[in-house]
Amino acid sequence: MTRVLIVGAGPAGIRAAEVLAGAGLCPTVVDEGARAGGQIYRRPPLGFGRTPEKLYGSEAGKARALHGRFDWLVAQGKVWHLPETSVLALRDGVAHVLGETRRQIPYDRLILATGATDRLAPVPGWQNAGVYSLGAAQIALKAQGVALGRQIVLAGTGPLLTLLAMQLRAAGAGLVAVLDTAPMRDQLRGGLAMAAARPVVALRGVSMRARLGNLYHAGVTLERIEADPDHGVQALHWRNARGQSHRTACDMAALGWHLRAETHLADLAGAEFDWCPSARQWLVRCDDMGRAGKDLYLAGDGQRLLGADGAELAGRLAAIALLRDLGRPAPAAYGLLRRRARMQRFANAMARAFPWPAEAVAALPDDTVICRCEGVTAGTLRATLPASGPEANRAKALSRVGMGRCQGRYCQLAGAEIIAADQGLAVPRAGRLRAQPPARPAPIGAWLSTPPEREAE
Incomplete structure (x- = not known):
C-alpha cells in the first residue's frame, strides 16, 4: 500500500486525511499539538472548563465537526496519528521525527499542511x-x-x-x-x-x-x-x-x-518558491491542486494564506490530486476549485486592506533589535552589507540575523526590507533564507542513536 505522510493536523491535514481514508488509504498524520485541530481550532486539555462557544465563537460548530471527524478516523484505525511530534528533517523519502523518542517514517507521498505563524x-x-x-x-x-x-x-x-x-x-x-x-x-x-x-x-x-x-x-x-x-x-x-x-x-x-506561511519543511523537501507581491513574502510554487513537486503536495496556510475554510478546501484538493496521481478514483474537484478561487480573491483584498508596514520596517533606527533570538540590531545588519552585499544568506552569515532558534521565521521578512532599502533594491532581490535541518530545536541526545524505521504496511 502507498505510504502517505501528512504533516499537520489542522483543518487542511484533517480534511486531507479524511479524503484519503475514504479512498482506502491509511495515512500517517504527524502533528506538534497534543490534540488535533491546529491553531484556529486548537483544543484545550481534557477537562478544561470553557465551552467551544467560548473558545471558538461563531466557529464552534465547525470546530466540533472537525474534531469529531478526526477522532473517529483515528478510533476506527483509518488514520495513524502521532501527536506531540515534530518533523526535524526530510530526506530520500524518510521523515526524521521527534516525539517521546526519535524515529524515522518512510513515505511514498508527502502532504505538508504546516499552517502559518505570526508575521x-x-x-x-x-x-x-x-x-x-x-x-x-x-x-x-x-x-x-x-x-x-x-x-x-x-x-x-x-x-x-x-x-x-x-x-x-x-x-x-x-x-x-x-x-x-x-x-x-x-x-x-x-x-x-x-x-x-x-x-x-x-x-x-x-x-x-x-x-x-x-x-x-x-x-x-x-x-x-x-x-x-x-x-x-x-x-x-x-x-x-x-x-x-x-x-x-x-x-x-x-x-x-497577519501571517507568514510556514514553509521550512517544503524547502527541505525540495519545493521551489516565488515572491508574492500581494502577501509580500515568499510562497511555495504549486498548482491549484497543491502539487509542489514529485510526490509532494501542499495544503492550508503553508501553501496560500486563505484562513481555516480555505485550508479545509486545500486539504481536500491536495488529497484528490494525490489520488489522481496514483490512478485511483477521486472525488470531483471543480466545485472546490471555484470556492478556493473566491477565497483567494478575499485574501488578495485583505492584503490590500491590512498592509505589511514595509516603509516603517525599512526605516527602523539602528539600535532596534530585529533578531530577538540573537539580539542583532538593524544597525548591525546594515553594517554588514558592504561586505556581504544585498543577499540575505550572506548577510545572515556575517550578522547572525536568522541563526537563532526560530531560524529566521520571525526576522527574515524584516531583514529583507532593511537590506533592500539600504541597497536601493526591490525586496525580492534580497532573496530568502535557505532552510536548514533540524526544522525545530532538538536535544543532542535525540541524535545519539539510530531509531528503527516504521515497517512498511
Whole structure:
C-alpha cells in the first residue's frame, strides 16, 4: 500500500486525511499539538472548563465537526496519528521525527499542511519581557485559559488583531487598546472587495470591530515599547492617524501583522518558491491542486494564506490530486476549485486592506533589535552589507540575523526590507533564507542513536 505522510493536523491535514481514508488509504498524520485541530481550532486539555462557544465563537460548530471527524478516523484505525511530534528533517523519502523518542517514517507521498505563524514587524523595545505575538496570546487563552497581562495592548494589523481582542474581552481580560497600523482608507478600499468575495465573513469582521468601540485606533504609528529591566513592559508609545503622540500604560503587548506561511519543511523537501507581491513574502510554487513537486503536495496556510475554510478546501484538493496521481478514483474537484478561487480573491483584498508596514520596517533606527533570538540590531545588519552585499544568506552569515532558534521565521521578512532599502533594491532581490535541518530545536541526545524505521504496511 502507498505510504502517505501528512504533516499537520489542522483543518487542511484533517480534511486531507479524511479524503484519503475514504479512498482506502491509511495515512500517517504527524502533528506538534497534543490534540488535533491546529491553531484556529486548537483544543484545550481534557477537562478544561470553557465551552467551544467560548473558545471558538461563531466557529464552534465547525470546530466540533472537525474534531469529531478526526477522532473517529483515528478510533476506527483509518488514520495513524502521532501527536506531540515534530518533523526535524526530510530526506530520500524518510521523515526524521521527534516525539517521546526519535524515529524515522518512510513515505511514498508527502502532504505538508504546516499552517502559518505570526508575521512580526520589529518595534523598538519589542525584545523585552512582556511582549508576545498575537498567536502566542491566543494560544495561552485557548489552551490554558490565561490572559498574559492585566493591562493588555494589541498592536499590528489583520483579522487576528480584532478576533483576539474580542476573545480577550469575552474572557474578562483587561484590554486597554487595539492599535491598527493599517490606514482607514486602505481598510475601506480593501473592505469593499472583501465584502464582494465573502460578504458574511466581511460583515462579521465589521461587527466585531464596531463592538471594540473607543479601544480601537486605525492608522497608528508604533514608536517604541517602554520597559523596565526588572518588571518588563510599562507602556507603548504611539502616534494616531493625525500625528498626535500617546503613551498607553500596559504590562503586556502582543504584536502581529497577519501571517507568514510556514514553509521550512517544503524547502527541505525540495519545493521551489516565488515572491508574492500581494502577501509580500515568499510562497511555495504549486498548482491549484497543491502539487509542489514529485510526490509532494501542499495544503492550508503553508501553501496560500486563505484562513481555516480555505485550508479545509486545500486539504481536500491536495488529497484528490494525490489520488489522481496514483490512478485511483477521486472525488470531483471543480466545485472546490471555484470556492478556493473566491477565497483567494478575499485574501488578495485583505492584503490590500491590512498592509505589511514595509516603509516603517525599512526605516527602523539602528539600535532596534530585529533578531530577538540573537539580539542583532538593524544597525548591525546594515553594517554588514558592504561586505556581504544585498543577499540575505550572506548577510545572515556575517550578522547572525536568522541563526537563532526560530531560524529566521520571525526576522527574515524584516531583514529583507532593511537590506533592500539600504541597497536601493526591490525586496525580492534580497532573496530568502535557505532552510536548514533540524526544522525545530532538538536535544543532542535525540541524535545519539539510530531509531528503527516504521515497517512498511
